[in-house]
Amino acid sequence: MILRPLNDRGVIARWQQYLPVTDATPFVSLNEGSTPLIHSPKLSRRLGQDCEVYIKFEGLNPTGSFKDRGMTVALSKAVEAGAQAVICASTGNTSAAAAAYAARASITCAVLLPAGKIAFGKLAQAFMYGAKVIAIEGNFDDALRLVREIGETESIAIVNSINPHRLEGQKTASFEIIEDLGDAPDFHVLPVGNAGNISAYWMGYEEFHRLGKSTKLPAMIGFQAAGSAPIYHRRVIEQPETVASAIRIGNPASWEFANRALHTSGGVIDIVTDEEILAAQLWLASNEGIFVEPASAASIAGLFKSLDPKRHCERRLPPIPPGSRIVCTVTGHGLKDPDVARDQCGGVIPAPAEKDAILRLLGA
Numbered sequence: 243m244i245l246r247p248l249n250d251r252g253v254i255a256r257w258q259q260y261l262p263v264t265d266a267t268p269f270v271s272l273n274e275g276s277t278p279l280i281h282s283p284k285l286s287r288r289l290g291q292d293c294e295v296y297i298k299f300e301g302l303n304p305t306g307s308f309k310d311r312g313m314t315v316a317l318s319k320a321v322e323a324g325a326q327a328v329i330c331a332s333t334g335n336t337s338a339a340a341a342a343y344a345a346r347a348s349i350t351c352a353v354l355l356p357a358g359k360i361a362f363g364k365l366a367q368a369f370m371y372g373a374k375v376i377a378i379e380g381n382f383d384d385a386l387r388l389v390r391e392i393g394e395t396e397s398i399a400i401v402n403s404i405n406p407h408r409l410e411g412q413k414t415a416s417f418e419i420i421e422d423l424g425d426a427p428d429f430h431v432l433p434v435g436n437a438g439n440i441s442a443y444w445m446g447y448e449e450f451h452r453l454g455k456s457t458k459l460p461a462m463i464g465f466q467a468a469g470s471a472p473i474y475h476r477r478v479i480e481q482p483e484t485v486a487s488a489i490r491i492g493n494p495a496s497w498e499f500a501n502r503a504l505h506t507s508g509g510v511i512d513i514v515t516d517e518e519i520l521a522a523q524l525w526l527a528s529n530e531g532i533f534v535e536p537a538s539a540a541s542i543a544g545l546f547k548s549l550d551p552k553r554h555c556e557r558r559l560p561p562i563p564p565g566s567r568i569v570c571t572v573t574g575h576g577l578k579d580p581d582v583a584r585d586q587c588g589g590v591i592p593a594p595a596e597k598d599a600i601l602r603l604l605g606a
């Protein structure tokens with residue numbers, strides 16, 4: 243039986259004609275995608291010169307990250323091909339998405355995670371969605387190597403972004419941005435880990451430009467965490483480290499593809515420190531009401547960095563001309579990583595259960 247959810251407004255239902263699906267493809271969907279593109283008055287003002295900044299809030303997908311866009315296509319194609327099980331390596335969000343969509347498709351899901359390095363919200367998701375959760379003594383790059391090896395001999399579908407269906411699904415975020423803005427932006431800023439998403443966005447922008455749906459192509463600006471910046475340093479990082487655990491990756495799978503996107507778009511890869519990431523995370527939540535996980539805040543930290551004239555000379559960031567439109571993708575929800583959020587919080591204000599005492603504390 244072909245599974246076609248009623249009222250489905252998901253990525254495949256909306257963008258079917260641009261995706262590798264046919265009438266024989268079941269739609270394994272949770273109504274992902276169609277996330278809001280939120281105008282940021284405060285970031286726009288900080289940029290000045292009539293620039294407008296928009297935030298593509300991918301944390302509002304069903305499992306709380308952009309991974310759902312790719313996973314709906316990957317799982318649909320896996321089920322179409324008769325797969326009984328899927329496997330992925332993950333820093334957390336891919337495993338959450340794979341587990342949810344596998345549950346939806348009633349097939350087995352195994353996730354290989356670096357032990358002790360997964361944000362708690364993501365781990366809880368993998369368990370709750372019913373995945374087999376395997377914590378390896380190694381980092382993400384080790385986990386991905388193992389998944390590739392397992393895929394060579396076993397009949398189990400790999401749903402990491404080395405599966406091209408993942409990037410096909412993820413490119414739809416660019417389509418939505420072009421629809422919302424009426425054209426492509428001038429700059430697109432996003433965090434980079436395994437480099438799949440920057441590659442997928444670029445695919446989407448190129449495809450819609452080719453089809454005449456946009457008049458221009460954005461410069462793609464990617465930010466890696468300073469301690470996990472293989473593309474920036476042009477070498478594999480053996481022991482990547484960063485508070486932004488989602489992008490703690492030393493040997494990105496889509497490295498070549500991302501280099502092409504950077505080169506063709508006139509973009510760059512730069513780095514932001516953990517301190518800059520955490521400051522940007524707190525800034526975005528407390529100034530715009532948008533709570534994102536640390537990795538996602540790398541794009542906002544990067545925007546701040548590109549505004550700093552001193553940093554600008556030091557690095558190769560392109561100048562932002564007056565009147566530019568800039569889209570920053572924030573990739574995952576802040577609730578994914580409660581431990582980092584707790585460390586960012588001030589202490590609570592203790593008070594007796596008395597009105598006057600509370601008014602005194604409020605300075606009233």
Ligand code: AN7
Pocket residue numbers: 307331332333334335336337433434435436437438439440488489535537538573574
């Ligand atoms: C919130 O879940 O690699 O450059 O295994 O979770 O496409 O890898 C997550 C990556 C950015 C980087 N922001 O995207 C995984 C995983 C968040 C992420 C990235 C990830 P890519």
